[in-house]
Amino acid sequence: MKRLRKRFKKYKIKISSLNFILVVLLVIAAFLSGMFASKVLDLKREQDIKNQQIYKEKQQKITLQKLQDKVIKEKYVFKIKWGDLGKKMIEDGVIDKTKFAMAVTGKNELPKDLDKYFLGGQNKIELTQANSQFWVDILWGLGLANKNEILEKGQMVEGGNAGNFASTGGWTIGAKQPMDIYSKYQYITLSEKQQKIVEEIAGNIYRPCCGNSTAFPDCNHGMAMLGLIELMVSQNFSKEEIYKTALAFNIYWFPQTYLDIAYHFDKAGKDYSKKSPKELLSKTFSSAMGYQTIRGKLGDIKWPALQGGGSCGA
Numbered sequence: 001m002k003r004l005r006k007r008f009k010k011y012k013i014k015i016s017s018l019n020f021i022l023v024v025l026l027v028i029a030a031f032l033s034g035m036f037a038s039k040v041l042d043l044k045r046e047q048d049i050k051n052q053q054i055y056k057e058k059q060q061k062i063t064l065q066k067l068q069d070k071v072i073k074e075k076y077v078f079k080i081k082w083g084d085l086g087k088k089m090i091e092d093g094v095i096d097k098t099k100f101a102m103a104v105t106g107k108n109e110l111p112k113d114l115d116k117y118f119l120g121g122q123n124k125i126e127l128t129q130a131n132s133q134f135w136v137d138i139l140w141g142l143g144l145a146n147k148n149e150i151l152e153k154g155q156m157v158e159g160g161n162a163g164n165f166a167s168t169g170g171w172t173i174g175a176k177q178p179m180d181i182y183s184k185y186q187y188i189t190l191s192e193k194q195q196k197i198v199e200e201i202a203g204n205i206y207r208p209c210c211g212n213s214t215a216f217p218d219c220n221h222g223m224a225m226l227g228l229i230e231l232m233v234s235q236n237f238s239k240e241e242i243y244k245t246a247l248a249f250n251i252y253w254f255p256q257t258y259l260d261i262a263y264h265f266d267k268a269g270k271d272y273s274k275k276s277p278k279e280l281l282s283k284t285f286s287s288a289m290g291y292q293t294i295r296g297k298l299g300d301i302k303w304p305a306l307q308g309g310g311s312c313g314a
Contacts, residue, residue: 061304063263063266064259064263064301064302064303064304065304067259067262067263067266067272068259068303068304068306070262070272070273071251071255071258071259071262071272072129072251072252072255072258072259073248074128075126075127075128076126076127076128076245076248077124077125077126077127078124078125078126078127078245078248079123079124080124080125080231080232080235080237080245081122081123081124081235082117082122082123082124082125082231083120083121083122083123084120084121085117085142085187085231086117086118086119086120086122086138087118087119087120088185088187089138089141089142089145089187090118092145092176092181092185093174093175093176093180093181094141094144094145094174094175094176094181094185095138095141095173095174095175096173096174096175097110097118099172099173099174100137100138100173103137103172103173104133104134104137110134113126113131114131114134117138127248127249127252128252129252129255132249132252132253135224135249135252136220136221136224136253137173137220137224139223139224139225139227139228140167140171140220140221140223140224140227141171141173141174141227142187142188142224142227142230142231143167143217143222143223143224143225143226143227143228143230144167144168144171144178144181144182144183144223144227145181145182145183145184145185145187146183146185146186146187146188146227146230147183147184147185147186147187148183148188148190148195148198148226148230149195149199150198150199150202150215150217150226151182151183151217152183154215154216155212155215155216155218156168156216156217156218162179162182163178163179163182165218165219166218166219166220167217167218167219167220167222167223168182170219170220188230188231188234189234190230190233190234194233194234197233197239198226198229198230198233199215200239201214201229201233201239201242201243201246202214202215202217202225202226202229203215204243204278204281204282205225205229205243205246205250205281205286206281206282206283206285206286206287206290207219207221207222207225207250207253207254207286207287207288208254208257208286208287208288208290208291209221209254209288210222210287210288211287211288211289212287213283213287214226214229221250221253221254224249225246225249225250228245228246228249229242229246232245239278240277243276243277243278243281244277246277246281247277247280247281250281250286255303255306256303256306257286257291258280259301259303259306260291260294260295260298260301261280261285261291261294263298263301264294264297264298267298
């Protein structure tokens with residue numbers, strides 16, 4: 001009997017030990033199972049976050065492409081009479097054609113689609129992203145050389161030396177020195193009323209490379225815009241048509257700026273295309289300070305197929 005009791009007690013201890021081991025194993029299994037389940041959930045959450053990010057990036061690309069198509073048109077054709085202005089500027093030494101061609105194309109000659117603007121008889125202006133630098137430079141020469149009170153009585157001469165600006169000292173593609181052609185030639189004749197319109201419009205159009213309006217054309221884009229405004233006012237285009245045309249040129253000269261502005265409006269639930277060109281060209285949006293304020297809120301946006309904007313040089 002005593003032997004049976006001892007054996008039973010011995011087996012009982014063994015069973016208890018086995019139970020304990022089983023319990024420990026179950027606890028370990030449960031712990032490992034919990035860890036595995038937690039890891040699976042973490043991986044799923046990470047994948048969900050990645051999928052959401054990929055979806056957001058795809059949606060943003062779609063949005064950016066739509067906005068880009070809305071802002072940057074493939075081509076503009078303006079019924080602006082260019083006539084023989086290019087030819088006259090070469091004859092007067094305002095433009096050295098070889099230097100000009102090198103600045104625009106890197107070659108000694110211009111392609112036919114650009115060279116035609118130096119031959120005379122042109123009754124329209126074609127603007128594309130590819131020829132936007134050509135128009136910066138040729139309009140720069142026009143604005144610089146055409147005689148106008150903005151150059152003779154405005155902010156360009158307030159400091160006593162108009163030759164110290166990027167739009168004057170930076171003119172290196174002429175046959176003559178910049179100040180020898182500054183406001184010298186009567187390429188565009190304006191009535192007193194038309195001159196006031198030029199001054200009004202110039203004061204309302206800004207550019208994102210500077211903080212100044214076109215009424216203070218201290219860089220090449222400002223001087224080019226002045227030439228464009230003078231030309232269109234002399235041909236009796238309406239103010240609305242001039243602002244619309246000026247915006248098209250500014251968009252090609254500074255594509256990043258206006259794409260970002262369009263995105264700024266889109267985020268606010270507003271349609272860029274319904275904004276007036278005059279408003280978009282204002283100090284609030286098109287000046288260097290105005291644009292930088294907008295960009296500071298948006299950050300750096302990677303626009304598809306975006307080509308760089310212009311710099312203030314030939």
